[in-house]
Amino acid sequence: LAMAGIESSxxxxxxxxxxxxxxxxxxxxxxxxxxxxxxxxxxxxxxxxQQNFWQQLIxxxxxxxxxxxxxxxxxxxxxxxxxxxxxxLVMESGKQKRFSLTPVDGELLQVHQDELGEYHLYxxxxxxxxxxxxxxxxxxxxxxxxxxxxxxIITPHHCFQPAAFQQQKQxxxxxxxxxxxxxxxxxxxxxxxxxxxxxxxAAQGADYVGLNPIHALYPAMPEHASPxxxxxxxxxxxxxxxxxAMPGFELSxxxxxxxxxxxxxxxxxxxxxxxxVDYSGVMQLKLPxxxxxxxxFVEHADGAxxxxxxxxxxxxxxxxxxxxxxxxxxAWLYQQDQANWGWPNWPEAYRQxxxxxxxxxxxxxxxxxxxxxxxxxxxxxxxxxxxxQAKDAGMLLGIYxxxxxxxxxxxxxxxxxxxxxxxxxxxxxxxxxxxxxxQNWGLPPMSPMRLFQQGYRPMIELFRSNxxxxxxxxxxxxxxxxxxxxxxxxxxxxxxxxxxxxxxMDLLGILALESQRHETVVIGEDLxxxxxGIRDLLHDYGVYSYRVFFFEQAQDGGFISPxxxxxxxxxxxxTHDLPTLIGFWHxxxxxxxxxxxxxxxxxxxxxxxxERHRNKQRILDSLHGHAMLPEDYPRQxxxxxxxxxxxxxxxxxxxxGQSQLLCLQLEDWxxxxxxxxxxxxxxxxxxxxxxxxxxxEQLTSSADIQQLLQQLSHCRRDELxxx
Numbered sequence: 058l059a060m061a062g063i064e065s066s067x068x069x070x071x072x073x074x075x076x077x078x079x080x081x082x083x084x085x086x087x088x089x090x091x092x093x094x095x096x097x098x099x100x101x102x103x104x105x106x107q108q109n110f111w112q113q114l115i116x117x118x119x120x121x122x123x124x125x126x127x128x129x130x131x132x133x134x135x136x137x138x139x140x141x142x143x144x145x146l147v148m149e150s151g152k153q154k155r156f157s158l159t160p161v162d163g164e165l166l167q168v169h170q171d172e173l174g175e176y177h178l179y180x181x182x183x184x185x186x187x188x189x190x191x192x193x194x195x196x197x198x199x200x201x202x203x204x205x206x207x208x209x210i211i212t213p214h215h216c217f218q219p220a221a222f223q224q225q226k227q228x229x230x231x232x233x234x235x236x237x238x239x240x241x242x243x244x245x246x247x248x249x250x251x252x253x254x255x256x257x258x259a260a261q262g263a264d265y266v267g268l269n270p271i272h273a274l275y276p277a278m279p280e281h282a283s284p285x286x287x288x289x290x291x292x293x294x295x296x297x298x299x300x301x302a303m304p305g306f307e308l309s310x311x312x313x314x315x316x317x318x319x320x321x322x323x324x325x326x327x328x329x330x331x332x333x334v335d336y337s338g339v340m341q342l343k344l345p346x347x348x349x350x351x352x353x354f355v356e357h358a359d360g361a362x363x364x365x366x367x368x369x370x371x372x373x374x375x376x377x378x379x380x381x382x383x384x385x386x387x388a389w390l391y392q393q394d395q396a397n398w399g400w401p402n403w404p405e406a407y408r409q410x411x412x413x414x415x416x417x418x419x420x421x422x423x424x425x426x427x428x429x430x431x432x433x434x435x436x437x438x439x440x441x442x443x444x445x446q447a448k449d450a451g452m453l454l455g456i457y458x459x460x461x462x463x464x465x466x467x468x469x470x471x472x473x474x475x476x477x478x479x480x481x482x483x484x485x486x487x488x489x490x491x492x493x494x495x496q497n498w499g500l501p502p503m504s505p506m507r508l509f510q511q512g513y514r515p516m517i518e519l520f521r522s523n524x525x526x527x528x529x530x531x532x533x534x535x536x537x538x539x540x541x542x543x544x545x546x547x548x549x550x551x552x553x554x555x556x557x558x559x560x561x562m563d564l565l566g567i568l569a570l571e572s573q574r575h576e577t578v579v580i581g582e583d584l585x586x587x588x589x590g591i592r593d594l595l596h597d598y599g600v601y602s603y604r605v606f607f608f609e610q611a612q613d614g615g616f617i618s619p620x621x622x623x624x625x626x627x628x629x630x631x632t633h634d635l636p637t638l639i640g641f642w643h644x645x646x647x648x649x650x651x652x653x654x655x656x657x658x659x660x661x662x663x664x665x666x667x668e669r670h671r672n673k674q675r676i677l678d679s680l681h682g683h684a685m686l687p688e689d690y691p692r693q694x695x696x697x698x699x700x701x702x703x704x705x706x707x708x709x710x711x712x713x714g715q716s717q718l719l720c721l722q723l724e725d726w727x728x729x730x731x732x733x734x735x736x737x738x739x740x741x742x743x744x745x746x747x748x749x750x751x752x753x754e755q756l757t758s759s760a761d762i763q764q765l766l767q768q769l770s771h772c773r774r775d776e777l778x779x780x
Contacts, residue, residue, distance in 0.1 A: 060106060061089050062505050062558040064540070070489035070586055077555040084545035085555055088479040089504055104171065111169050111176040114142070114197050114205040118512040120563040122214045123190055127183040131197075133160045135175040140200040146209070149191035156186075190570060192517075208512040212566030216579045216599035221453050226773045228712060228719040229265035229457060230258065233633065233733055234297055235282075235334050235745070238752035242299070244328025244339045248439035249299035250753060251456075252446045257757040259450035262770030265529055266447070267457035267720055269633065269745075271297060271440075273380060273469070276344070276429070277388040278398065279336035282745045285533070286465040286500065291522040292380050293440065295432040296339060300346050303435050304362060305353035312349040333746040351428045369434045376518065379410060379473040381429035385422050386415065399467020401480075410473055437525070444526040454528030454578060457720075460519065462534040462541075463500030470515075477507050477515060482543045485551040486585065495551025496737075497544050505559050513567060520568055524575035529718075535581030535600065538564045539591060565598050572599075580627050580718070584608065601718060602626040606711055607635065607672075614671065616679045619714025627718035628711050631725065633733040638707065638725045642699035644669055645730050653741045670694065676707070685710045704728070705765055712772035719773065726762050727751050 063085050066076045083093045092102035111132050121127055131142070138161040146154040163179035170176075188211050195207040221227075237246025237254065255266055272287035274294050284294075306312055315321060321342070328338050354362070370377060383400070386407060390397040397403050406414035419426060440456070447455030463484050464470045471478045478501045486496040508515060524530055532538070539561040544554035572579050580601040583592060592602060604626045609617040622628055631637060636646035647665050656662045674694040680686050685706040691697050704725060712719050724733075727750050734744040749756070756762060 060103065061086055061091065063543075064556040064558065067487065067556055068586075069487060078553070081545055081548060081553045081555055084547050085482060085543055085557065088481040088543070088545065089506060107169070108171060108173060111171070112173075114199060114203065115195065115207040117206075117510050118208040118210065118563075119195075120210045120212060120513070120560075120566045122566060123211055124214050127186060127188060127211070129158070129163075129181045129183050129195075130166070131158070131160045131163065131179045131181065132176055133179070135177060137200065138177050138179075142200070143198045145196045145198075146186065146188075147194040147196070148188065149193055150189075154186060190573070210513075210563075210567060210570070212570040213573050214566075214569065214598065216569045216572035217576050218578065218599055219453060219576075222717055226717055226719065227264035227453055228721070228769050228773045229263050229267060229454070230723055231267035231457075231629070231633075231720050232723050233269045233745070233747075234271060235269070236733075236748045238329070238748050240329075240752060240754055241301075242329065243325060243342055244331060245296060245334050245336075247297050247299040248436075248443050249302055251443045253753055254757075255443060255447045255452065255455070256450050257753075258766070259447065259452045261763065261766035262773070263766070264452050265454035265457040265718075265720075266452075267529075267531070268459060270459045270461045270533070272461060273433075275387065275399075275467075276340065276384050277391045279340040281465075282334070282336050284459075284745060285461045285498075286463075287461055287468065288383070288464065289376075289380050289469045290461055290464060290519055291376055291470075292433055293436040295347075295429075295436050296336070296343065298343070298347065298432065298436055298439060300343055300350070302439060303347065303350045304358060305350050308357070309349055309353040312346055312353065315346050315349060332748055332750075333743050334748060336746075347432060348428060351431045354431065355427075366431065366434050369437065370430050373430070373433070376473070377430055377433060378426070380433070380469050381426045382410065382415070382419055383469040383472055384429040385425040386418055388425075389418070389422070399465075400472040401466060408472075409475075441526045444528070447528075452528075456527045457529040457531065457580075458523055458527040459531045460523045460533060462537050463498070463502060465499065466501055471501060474515065477503050477511065479504050479543075481547075482545050484537075485542050485544045485554060487542050487554065488552055489585070495542075495544070495554065497551045502541050502543060502557065505557065509560065513563065516564060517567055517571070520571040521575070524571055524577040527575075527577055529578040529580060530572075531580045531582060531603070532568075532600075533582050534585075535583050535595065535603075536585070536587065536591070538568070539588070561594075565594075565600075568600075569598055578718075596623070596625055599625070604628045604716060605632060605635070606630045606707075607641065610672075610675075615675050616672075618679070618683065619711050619716065622714050622716045624715050624717055626716040627720055628714050628716040629720045629722075630707060630711060631722055634736050636732050637722070637729050638704050639699045639728055639730045640732060641669075642673060642703075643730070646732060646735075649732070649735065649742070653735065653738060655735075655737055680706050680710060683710060683713075701728075701761070705768075708765065709768060709772055712769050719769070721769075723749060723756070726759075726765065727756065 063082060065082060066074060069075050087093045092098040113132055115131065139159060141157050141159045144156050144158065158181055160179045163181040165177060166180050167178040168175065190211050190213060193209040195209045197205050234246045234251060237250040239250050242250055258266060270284035270287065271294050272284060273289040273292040275281050275288055276295060324342060328335060328342065390403055400408055406412055444455045466480065480501045482502065484498050484500045484502050488495045538559060540556045540558045542554050543557045544551045548554065568579060578601065580603055581595050582603045584603065602623055602625065604622050611617055619628055640646050644666060647662065647669065650656060651662055677694050677697060681692060697703060708721055729750050731747050733747055735742040738744065
């Protein structure tokens, strides 16, 4: 279990010590490649893993901090301990260094004995190499010509923080990009809507706009819309493209003919008028026009634009090709049979990206594949333009992106790198008061061992791509850097899971390196059960904590004053998984949960109602205690509904707090009631589809909203204001 990184016991949300049952442990070991059929085979499997480990002269990857002495670990058979080894170091810059070492001259750290012989682990200091931050390649050649290679990663010990953080506190908003309404979009929020909102908010003093995950989903199946169950976290969701801003829109006669048709215009207006995003309807409008624009680009774009597209494809490498191939193949197979919802259910011949059938498809449909590459090219350009707009408008951070914790089983990421993922288990959460059965999110996790063997490249690429065109990045469920709750598919529910550990220090170092290189602030969503010392470690690495007002309660049940929140944190009232302010205060979420059958019995529901009533009174008491409400404002919760004075007081109360970052939600300014997402549901509620109640033109012309935003800016700058 220790070698596999599986914890056989844990402390639950109630503080009770729990042991994981044997069947769950065996299932998790099997998911990582151990043979668990019987004790002998398991012992052989474990011994083979150990032998493979000790037979490596150097490990595939070594992550070391720049403020600690650089060192090299060597594993050699005893008979080679006195034999010199030759090393070649290729720095990220291309500069090379050569040197030799004799293993026995180093410090002996460990001795291992197995049926193949005795092995020694030596450590050698390498301070003389004076390596800069970055990704370097270390190659070693043994006396008999054996070779090994290591990715040597030198990292900073702190994530990026702007110097401006020393002068004042910042505020911004979070939004579901798809939910933006405007008089010009095609039924879903897009990157041009984002630019328009950025200009308005920057003028009011905002420093960032936070987005839902904008990861690539499934163009062939638009209704699979959860941003937290993506196909690829490296690439973008092309549905957010503003088609009218793509090259050639005004110049393409085919495009203009499509768009100007009376039927098209009628359908376009219908999509704009809908209160919930119709993903299929939107894609039926967008995809044909985007194909026309791709054809125009191929035939008429100037040389510089063509070269930029070529360079984009080259820099995207295999990952971009795999996404485009997947999207093209998925569309082709799904059109033939809707049972082909994803690669695990495709005909066997198409389940491997390197199969003969897939290669033949790629050859025959190279234009379709190039089209999906082009959509990524345009999406990248439009996102970059939005970030540049934010900087030009004076925002400190600009776009604040969100990195989901995993990908769905039918994803491009797993199809392209199946060996990395453990498909017999799923990520989730152990039982807690709101989820007595635990949670199963249906996301196959990466294997820590295989991630290490791949030199952490998948995580490097994830951090790097999600910091593109962003001043801040939220890591959803940041505890995943340390551990994830793995649930075997054979388990009855999520209670049959266990914690699987990951190489936290290595991943934090890589996160800090990419953060510094991209000048991107990192926010770690550290809600739920957090082991002792982890928040301190994240703080030391410059990762900002994520503090939700409604969760910040003292032991006596009272709400902690935002003045006592950590400075290195982002404070927020609500999240996408919580009700809006009105929904919370009026218990709309509990009523909806009752309608959807989310509670086991009426007693549980009544308990939640009673607890909500107590919490509302505590909040009202706290607001009065901090003089955030007028003296004559009611003091008993029975007398108070959620209305503008109370809503504004809550937001300004949080704005006056200690945390460096404040993030509020557009829907609370619009006094909306319906939630974005109802956790624990799939088809019962239209998650990830709700649009804002007002369009951008109305929102940005509201005098009440503008007054609130000006007060927020004053609070963040510690200026006086009046309620």
